[in-house]
Amino acid sequence: xxxxxxxxxxxxxxRLADLAKALSHPARIAxxxxxxxxxxxxxxxxxxxxxxxxxxxxxxxxxxxxAGLIVGEIEGPKxxxxxxxxxxxxxxxxFSTWFGHTERLKIDCC
Amino acid sequence: xxxxxxxxxxxxxxRLADLAKALSHPARIAxxxxxxxxxxxxxxxxxxxxxxxxxxxxxxxxxxxxAGLIVGEIEGPKxxxxxxxxxxxxxxxxFSTWFGHTERLKIDCC
DNA sequence: TTTAATCATCGTATATAGACGATAAACAAT
DNA sequence: ATTGTTTATCGTCTATATACGATGATTAAA
Numbered sequence: 001x002x003x004x005x006x007x008x009x010x011x012x013x014x015r016l017a018d019l020a021k022a023l024s025h026p027a028r029i030a031x032x033x034x035x036x037x038x039x040x041x042x043x044x045x046x047x048x049x050x051x052x053x054x055x056x057x058x059x060x061x062x063x064x065x066x067a068g069l070i071v072g073e074i075e076g077p078k079x080x081x082x083x084x085x086x087x088x089x090x091x092x093x094x095f096s097t098w099f100g101h102t103e104r105l106k107i108d109c110c
Numbered sequence: 111x112x113x114x115x116x117x118x119x120x121x122x123x124x125r126l127a128d129l130a131k132a133l134s135h136p137a138r139i140a141x142x143x144x145x146x147x148x149x150x151x152x153x154x155x156x157x158x159x160x161x162x163x164x165x166x167x168x169x170x171x172x173x174x175x176x177a178g179l180i181v182g183e184i185e186g187p188k189x190x191x192x193x194x195x196x197x198x199x200x201x202x203x204x205f206s207t208w209f210g211h212t213e214r215l216k217i218d219c220c
Numbered sequence: 221t222t223t224a225a226t227c228a229t230c231g232t233a234t235a236t237a238g239a240c241g242a243t244a245a246a247c248a249a250t
Numbered sequence: 251a252t253t254g255t256t257t258a259t260c261g262t263c264t265a266t267a268t269a270c271g272a273t274g275a276t277t278a279a280a
Contacts, residue, residue: 026119
């Protein structure tokens, strides 16, 4: 966002928008699915699954970590990521709640 | 997205990411709520509700229209927008389905 | 027909986002 | 110790996103 007028908006709206932004790239959707489908925390495997360079994937992973959607830890020369399930569920609830709230505002339109 | 590598990803992921992007700014979250809370389709009223210039609000409205989340029509010198409820519900379902699908992939992690 | 009001769009400026090659840091394995 | 592997980060380039003033188009109202 340019000039970052973000603080002019309610905390609630900002948080929802930030989460949406974390999900606003197909690579990050794909990464979440890849991590979700492994019983072992994958690392460089993610790169192999995506049509992007290692550096770019690493950036996307960082975005997801900062949004709290995944967790990463270093294991030797490798890095291991996994889905933060409790957080993911929290986010699911936040979206669901917002849609419900917004639809309840409906009265009559057009 | 830079260079537009979008077509390297599944249609499904792309569509979800695009919707998330439409919701990735607090102003657009706010606009949806404002429109949802009026029984008459508001126009310039939206501008009055937001801490942004008329030009900027108009841009955000355009993004929401392009995402199909709202509908706009010109009425005299004014423009009238309203929430596309069926589409909003469709989007709600898409997110809900994705979260459900992703959580079902869970096996055991970390 | 002027006048005022409303709003989309243009032009422009700045900030982010996205992509990747190159590199450095951290280890494992030799 | 040296080598190879893995991955985060840096630097850089390009594309989008965000923001706003100014303008033009449209129309209601005077």
